[in-house]
Amino acid sequence: MSKAAVCVDFSKPLEIQDVEVRQPGPGEVLVRMVASGICHTDLHSTRGDWPVKSPLPFIAGHEGVGIVEAVGEGTIRKVGERVCIPWLGYACGHCRYCVSGWETLCPNQIQNGFARDGAFAEYAVVDGNWCGLVPDNVSSQDAAPLVCAGVTTYKAVKVSELKSAEVAAVWGVGGLGHLALQYARIAGGTAIGVDIAEDKLELATQLGAEHVVNAAATDPVKAIQDLGGADVSIVLSPNETVFNQALAALRPGGRLVCVALPAGGGTLSVPIFDTVLYGKRIIGSIVGTRNDLDDTMALHAAGRTKVISMGVGLEDINHSFELMLAGKIPARHVITEF
């Protein structure tokens, strides 16, 4: 049996239950969880907030880190390896997206913690070929947030094509934002942290942001335009207003990278005239590939990123969700007790 936080109803808190652990089938691995990060996506998916919903009941969690305890036939993973369980739990490998390095867009994909049970449990059975390896010198608690928050923002900076002389505004300095700022600086860019909480802006400064903007105290569009405008705006806050502000804060040639997923889907209103005249681009970016995940881990193993997190128990998960909704989480809660 495995203790798990199960979503039984979108309108109810997660239930801590003992669930059956099945043996891994072909291609699968059985992972004993050591750490499991709690992402904003888990909050939305377990409340049924989006146009697409997981069938009930299900176990969320897609920032899992654990030890392989058993393997099925035909997986590259081995017993004893420390692996991670990311959102992208399978892609077909044959479609036009998979063969062109865009496995994240595969129409046949299966997401861990959504289409298949995920990492909010003592044990998970997932596709072994889609589990990344965690480098030896990266702690499990650090690794967990990298599995979604890290890879997602690493990818967002990558698709933004941020150059060393450019400025990136990061909208929302939480679990994703605190890493996005660091990847923007690793790419050589200047980083602006935007948030509505002073403690998060202090964190942004500690992590190297050259500028911070408190969007509750000042008009962030004006503040950023006063600095010359942003070449890149990365939106990590699931708030429609923020998407519109992030677009308006761009300078000519700027790129808006949409990462957060607002409840209900969300709508962005785009002024066509400005978009054409100023050559602006709008890019959607969803998680990252297995290569991106390996890159994210390698950067951390090389000491180039810092993960801010707090360990919690599996039983505390509903409390973590409440704190997350209230914006009171210092970057990331990671389940370290199961």
Ligand SMILES: [Zn+2]
């Ligand atoms: Zn996530």
Ligand SMILES: [Zn+2]
């Ligand atoms: Zn595919």
